[in-house]
Amino acid sequence: MIHTSVSPAQITSLEPATGEVLWQGAVSDIDSSVERARLAWPRWAMLPQSDRVEFCRRLTRDLRRMGEDLVHLLARETGMPLWEAHAETDAAIARVEIVVRAHAERCAQRKLDNGRNGMMATRHKPHGVLGVISPFAQPLLTPLTQIFPALIAGNTVLFKPSDKAVAVGEAIVQAAARMGVPDGVLQLVVGGAEQGQALALHEGLDGLLFAGSASVGLGFARAYANRPDRLLRLELGGNNPLVVWDTPMIADAAALVVQSAFQHGGQRNTSARRLIVKEEMAEPLLTAVKHWADLMICGAPFDDPVPYMGPLSDMAAADGLTQSFIWLMSNGARPIRHPTRPHANLPFLTPGIIDVTPMAQRPDVELFGPLLQVVRVRDFDEAVAVANETQYGLCAALVGGTPEHYSQFWAQSRAGLVHWNRPTTVDLPAAPMGGVGLSGNLRPGGAYASDSCAFPVTSAEVEQPRAVLGAGFMMEEVEGI
Numbered sequence: 001m002i003h004t005s006v007s008p009a010q011i012t013s014l015e016p017a018t019g020e021v022l023w024q025g026a027v028s029d030i031d032s033s034v035e036r037a038r039l040a041w042p043r044w045a046m047l048p049q050s051d052r053v054e055f056c057r058r059l060t061r062d063l064r065r066m067g068e069d070l071v072h073l074l075a076r077e078t079g080m081p082l083w084e085a086h087a088e089t090d091a092a093i094a095r096v097e098i099v100v101r102a103h104a105e106r107c108a109q110r111k112l113d114n115g116r117n118g119m120m121a122t123r124h125k126p127h128g129v130l131g132v133i134s135p136f137a138q139p140l141l142t143p144l145t146q147i148f149p150a151l152i153a154g155n156t157v158l159f160k161p162s163d164k165a166v167a168v169g170e171a172i173v174q175a176a177a178r179m180g181v182p183d184g185v186l187q188l189v190v191g192g193a194e195q196g197q198a199l200a201l202h203e204g205l206d207g208l209l210f211a212g213s214a215s216v217g218l219g220f221a222r223a224y225a226n227r228p229d230r231l232l233r234l235e236l237g238g239n240n241p242l243v244v245w246d247t248p249m250i251a252d253a254a255a256l257v258v259q260s261a262f263q264h265g266g267q268r269n270t271s272a273r274r275l276i277v278k279e280e281m282a283e284p285l286l287t288a289v290k291h292w293a294d295l296m297i298c299g300a301p302f303d304d305p306v307p308y309m310g311p312l313s314d315m316a317a318a319d320g321l322t323q324s325f326i327w328l329m330s331n332g333a334r335p336i337r338h339p340t341r342p343h344a345n346l347p348f349l350t351p352g353i354i355d356v357t358p359m360a361q362r363p364d365v366e367l368f369g370p371l372l373q374v375v376r377v378r379d380f381d382e383a384v385a386v387a388n389e390t391q392y393g394l395c396a397a398l399v400g401g402t403p404e405h406y407s408q409f410w411a412q413s414r415a416g417l418v419h420w421n422r423p424t425t426v427d428l429p430a431a432p433m434g435g436v437g438l439s440g441n442l443r444p445g446g447a448y449a450s451d452s453c454a455f456p457v458t459s460a461e462v463e464q465p466r467a468v469l470g471a472g473f474m475m476e477e478v479e480g481i
Contacts, residue, residue: 011190013166016079016311016347017300023077023167027191034204037129037156040184045126045154052152053100058179060096063089063172070171074140075301077167079310079347082301084264091427092141098429098447099148106450107153118462124454126154127231128206131189131199135212136313137267139165143172145445146209151186153454158205160189160196164313207231209452211269211445214366214392214438221441233443233452235269237366238394238435240424241387242272243409244285245380247400254288256399257372259423262296262351265309266370269439270395270417272424273367275374276383282376286353289372290337293351298342311347312369318347321369325352328373332359339371364390380405384412394435397424416444 013023044052063070075085107124114120130150134143139161150157161169166188173188189199193216200208200220207230210217217234224232242260244253260272277285299307312318318341325339339352351370356362362373377383380401387396387409396415398406406420416435419426434444443452 011163011166011192013077013164014314015076016313017076019346023170025166025170025190027195028189030189030191030195030198030202033158033187033189034129034199034202036184037158037187038204040182041126041128041156044156044182044185047154049152049154052154055176055179055181056096056099056148056151059172059176059181060093062175062179064093066171066175070140072301073171074168077165078136078139078313079301080264081299081307081310083306084310085301088138088141091429092144095141095144095429096148099145099152099449102430102447103149103152103450106448107454107456118460118466121459121461122456123459124153125457126454128155129204130155130157130231130453131202131205131208131210132157132159133196133200133208133210133212134159134161134165134169135269136162136164137264137269139168140172142211143169145449146211147172147186149449149453150209151181153450155206155453156185158187158189158199160191160199163190163192166190205230207233207452209233209235209445209449211235213237217441218438231452232441233445233449234441235434235445236392236394236439237269237368238392238415238439239273239364239366239390240270240392240395240397240415241274241276241390242397242399242424243276243383243387243401244281244399245278245383245401245405246281249400250281250284250288253399254285254292256397256421256423257285257289258292258296260397260425261372262293262309262370263423263425265312265349266351266372267312267368268425270425271368272395272397273371273373274387275372276377276386277374278380278383279376279378282374286336286374290353293337293353296351298348298350309351309370312349313347315345315347317369318349321349321352321367321371324367325354325371328354328356328359328363332356333373334358336374362389364392366392380408384409388412388414390414391438392435393437394439395419395424397422416440 015022071085071089075082110122112120132146176186214236217236297307298309334355336353340350342348353372355374357376393414395417396413397419398409410418432444432448433446434440
């Protein structure tokens with residue numbers, strides 16, 4: 001079923017695996033929400049940081065208390081397999097302590113005694129009211145990675161989840177309310193693209209933390225171009241390359257390809273979109289990858305046997321990827337494995353693999369789902385060059401090769417995440433995460449998210465007034481001096 005608004009005043013979230021209604025509610029009044037956030041901000045910012053940290057820990061404890069109810073809600077609203085919902089929930093609950101440590105490291109108060117010149121101090125202040133807009137993918141983990149550092153720094157937060165994942169977003173905000181987070185500090189903003197635009201461009205907003213598509217992110221970047229007084233952090237997608245080079249471990253390499261391209265249904269911004277492989281290795285590697293794809297179970301969250309991959313977000317996404325595969329074939333690409341639609345009225349899509357080497361011009365787009373494009377190359381210099389044939393720059397990975405190959409790959413890859421013999425989707429919670437080009441605006445999230453949630457203020461401090469006026473004054477006796 002296609003995910004749509006029921007009426008101009010309502011949003012409905014459907015279960016992708018069944019098409020059934022999971023959540024329905026009215027769109028938010030953006031002006032009212034911003035006003036409440038602005039009223040709540042001074043008191044929240046004045047609280048000791050330890051109090052704000054404790055509020056976030058309480059929120060996490062309440063999410064942990066929800067247990068299987070939260071896991072099942074996440075699985076139902078996204079369609080992800082139950083094992084994957086467990087993994088995301090565990091990662092989200094663990095995130096608060098990672099953020100607390102990162103904030104202490106990135107935004108610590110520092111003082112330097114300069115003797116007669118007094119004290120030099122650096123402290124950090126919050127921006128004020130921040131908007132957080134998060135995507136359908138990882139609707140529990142991604143927003144908490146943004147919300148926790150924003151709250152701990154002393155900002156109030158207006159959180160707009162994807163209109164396809166409102167139920168999970170509401171669970172986060174309700175947990176905060178139950179744990180005593182003051183009114184107006186963390187609010188849910190319900191709506192679609194129109195409400196997201198209204199929130200992002202609202203005059204009462206001091207900054208925006210956005211994770212989502214490059215097209216929407218570019219629109220926000222243009223809108224913020226003449227507003228240097230506002231913060232904008234963009235975490236966007238990628239046309240991510242995975243290079244496989246000289247290695248006798250074909251089975252392991254194939255497994256890393258499958259994890260990178262098809263785990264999470266290919267619906268991560270770090271999922272591999274392009275497989276670049278040495279010509280001599282192509283046939284054995286692709287045979288192994290296709291073998292795993294043929295055996296892959298694509299099903300609903302609670303199916304038995306357990307699926308490896310769930311449905312896409314909605315019918316529009318599944319239809320779009322199917323049409324993209326056909327377009328690639330019609331422009332010279334050779335199919336290796338055709339994607340199939342097991343259920344005509346639901347957005348399930350099995351993995352598609354296609355060799356785009358023969359294409360005169362390969363499109364540089366993020367095909368968000370389980371569709372892997374293959375490019376065969378002759379030497380390593382060509383592999384690196386093809387990997388960089390993209391305006392994006394989020395993630396790149398090398399499987400196989402020598403330490404010298406990896407040194408060249410790391411040095412020449414245009415990406416914010418560069419891995420060796422690991423899947424592109426590897427989770428590194430204590431590390432910065434961000435990209436270059438169309439993948440971000442050089443303000444990484446992850447462990448560096450605190451950098452965007454508070455700004456440093458440097459102070460020169462002396463307990464008593466002390467000053468000396470030097471040259472440039474006429475000599476004259478002044479009474480009292």
